[in-house]
Amino acid sequence: MPHPGWSAFGFDGIGTTWEISTPEPLFKTVRRSLLGIVEDYDRSYSRFRGDSLVAGLAREAGTVILPAGASELEVLFKKLYRLSSGAMTPLIGSSLEQLGYGADYALRPLGHPVPAPRWEDVLDWNGSKISTSAPLVLDIGAAGKGQLVDLVAAVLRSGGITEFLVDASGDMFHSGAEPLGVALEHPYDSTQAIGVVELHDGALCASAANRRAWGDGLHHVLDGATGRPVETVVATWTMAASAVEADALATALFFVDPKVLDEEFDFSWLKVYSDGHAAYSAGFEGTLFT
Template sequence: MPHPGWDTFAFDGIGTAWEISTPDPIAPAVRARLLQAVADYDLSYSRFRPDSRIAELARAAVTVTLPEHAEQLEAVFRTLYRLSGGSMTPLVGGSLEQLGYGPDYALVPRGPARPAPRWENVLRWDGTTVGCTEPVVLDVGAAGKGQLVDLLAEILRADGVTQYLVDGSGDMLHAGPAPVRVGLEHPYDPAQAIGVVELGNRALCASASNRRAWGDGLHHVLDAATGRPVDTVVATWTTAACTLEADALATALFLVEPGLLEEEFEFDWLRVFSDGRAHCSQGFEGVLFT
């Protein structure tokens, strides 16, 4: 969503739509750097293109080198893998493809749900170095878009831009003296909102089982320990200082009780359940419509 009254730079990248709003138009050279950062991220982490760096891991037991920011991804995923008892893992890609959500977008299950392999059994991730003992489908989608939001904001700040709204299709980071009003999309009706948040100098991320759904009860938020879609929580929102963490925690809330996550992360949250209940943290700065 564009910031009211600001100039907006809109483009597509990593399979989704982006809008970067700033008080003044972004210089052409900075726009070029932003687009290059998006292209580089896609080339590193996309499981939907055969020439990406992580695609090599799906073909053979090999070791690949990722950009420096892979260290942050590893730290967040490793922590959430531990807290979830293996239900959240970057190795969920194979389970998603088993249910039909693969590079060919067939959206037809290949067979019954398949649990993801255990991290400790097949994956060696040490900072920028990632290796596997057997072919694995790595999927960083639970945190990658949020990290890319942070990376684009870094480019803006390096050019002296101090006020901005970077919006990667709902995963956003705001900086500036005046907050922006953001609607909370209804989990069953994208044309409706269940509430609003006043977002100021924070990241806001959301995850919902209706965003990428197909077939009978199939969607992209899986419990990696079983390989099956989660059916209790239907939508989550998180706010945090870091978009990478906000994005990852929005997915983790489908699988882990908030209190456990709050022991190791500073964030606020809202969860909506399939029976219509909604719970939020005490500090969540949103208003739900009645």
């Protein structure tokens, strides 16, 4: 929920709904900048539009030059690919398409699950330059929306706006003097909450198996090593200084022991398992309902 009395600017981008809340209405120039940066990001990274940079890599092997922010994604994905033993990978796109989650949104499996290609076999990612040895479906969704939240926050700050809330369908970044209470959506009932957390000058991101689910037990969080949906975890929340890290770590929690992630990243977390129990870090300050 935005702060009472704040103005909201809403729009659709990268396949989701956005709301930017600020104490005063945004100037038209700022609104245009926000819409422009979201469109540019989609045109670079979307696997759902044929004119994007990564769409060309799905048609044939080759090299593309991505925006400067690709370097940040490279470092993050490489680390989490290593820590997850290949379960979390930017090459999960072909596995998702195999199960029906492709550009046509058919949501009908094409066959049995297939593992993602091994990074070391097909992909050379060096900063903004990506080269492939075979056609592949690059999918940076596990961290991309978070990175775009950070980019939107940077646009607001460059416009002299210091108090705001960026909400990209639950992936949030807050800046301001007063903390904001945020409800944590129940993974099995979107009309209910399982708790409340305070967000203050940082990011809160979530990943849940129920958000993009179809068919019998099919959802978007796949294990890259098997191509199968994760069954043991149903929802995660993370809080970090940047939305790109919070977003990526929310997905990584489906595959990696939180203790392992705690050694490499500065973040707090909540993890809900399919049997109903929850685990959380000492720094995840909030209230869970019983």
